[in-house]
Amino acid sequence: MCVKLIGIKNIPMIGQGDDVGTIIIEAAKSEGLEIMDHDVFVVAETVVSKAEGNLIKLDSIEVSEQALEISEKTSKDPRIVQTIIDESVEIIKVGPNFIISETKHGFVCANAGIDESNVETGFLKPIPHDSDESASIIRTTIESATGKNVAVILSDTQGRPFREGAVGVALGVSGIDPVWNRQGETDLFERELETTTIAVADELASAASIVMGQAAEGLPVIIVRGVEYAEKLRSTTSNIKPILRPKKFDVFR
The missing domain is CATH 3.90.1660.10 (CofE-like domain)
Structure with missing residues (x-):
């Protein structure tokens, strides 16, 4: 499997009222970048908050x-x-x-x-009011204009317990399930997996963060292309909730 991380250039500074989905489409066209089926668009939540006037x-x-x-x-x-x-x-x-x-x-x-x-x-910029809805609007705009099935993940940079450094994480999703439950599959030695659930939305957000950067890179939108399970996990009703651990299972609180 070959996965590509493609930073979309020519994304302008976003202001209140801007249509982020349309801006992504126009920026991709200006680069001669064709949008393909099962592309995953990872979008920095900052640009969404600014477009929504959430400042x-x-x-x-x-x-x-x-x-x-x-x-x-x-x-x-x-x-x-x-x-x-x-x-x-x-x-x-x-x-x-x-x-x-x-x-x-x-x-x-x-x-x-x-x-x-x-x-x-x-x-100050808070997290978007409804990151799932924001991701859905962007996805619908891209799909309507291109006829392709894509996914959108809104990402943020956050630290992690017990480890130094920040990584990209998903705040909202549309077009892909945020977790992949692999229980019932077998490993290389034919042992059945019992508890294996993969946080694919976080993995994709973190991968995109490598190209997106955290400073003045100016690449708030990354296409992750070639993810084989994007089609398998396709969902137009997905949201971020399955990736959030309920408080009753949080042993650190």
């Missing part, structure tokens, strides 16, 4: 006593802390320079996914 002006944030207390412990701007609180359903752990929380979407991550990177000075 918060720092100067508009009213700070609570809780935010001030956490700010002293973390050395974070209390306005950023307040936004993290507002975007969370639970503050799980507060450290010297981090806040781990569960977001309103169900993601357990640092700082509720709030980011200042690649947005205008003075603004």
